[in-house]
Amino acid sequence: MTASAARTIACGFCAREFVEDQGQPVCRSCPLTGVCRMARCPHCGYENAVVPAWLERLTRGASDT
Ligand SMILES: [Zn+2]
Numbered sequence: 001m002t003a004s005a006a007r008t009i010a011c012g013f014c015a016r017e018f019v020e021d022q023g024q025p026v027c028r029s030c031p032l033t034g035v036c037r038m039a040r041c042p043h044c045g046y047e048n049a050v051v052p053a054w055l056e057r058l059t060r061g062a063s064d065t
Helices: 053-060
Strands: 008-010 017-019 038-040 047-049
Touching: none
Parallel strands: none
Antiparallel strands: 008 017, 038 047
16 A cells, blocks of 8 residues: 555656655755755755646546546
């Protein structure tokens, strides 16, 4: 079983997976705070772009009812 609340992200650099909550916010000082969403991999520090839920639904296609 997987927790539905926590999404996992596959790191684009080291290919390891981590829970989105474990991603370190890298844009604390970024003026786009709240707009850009980056999750830093806790394993290697690579900054992964987090796909918003609404965009993820778009890319998957609205096939699930
Ligand atoms: Zn990584």
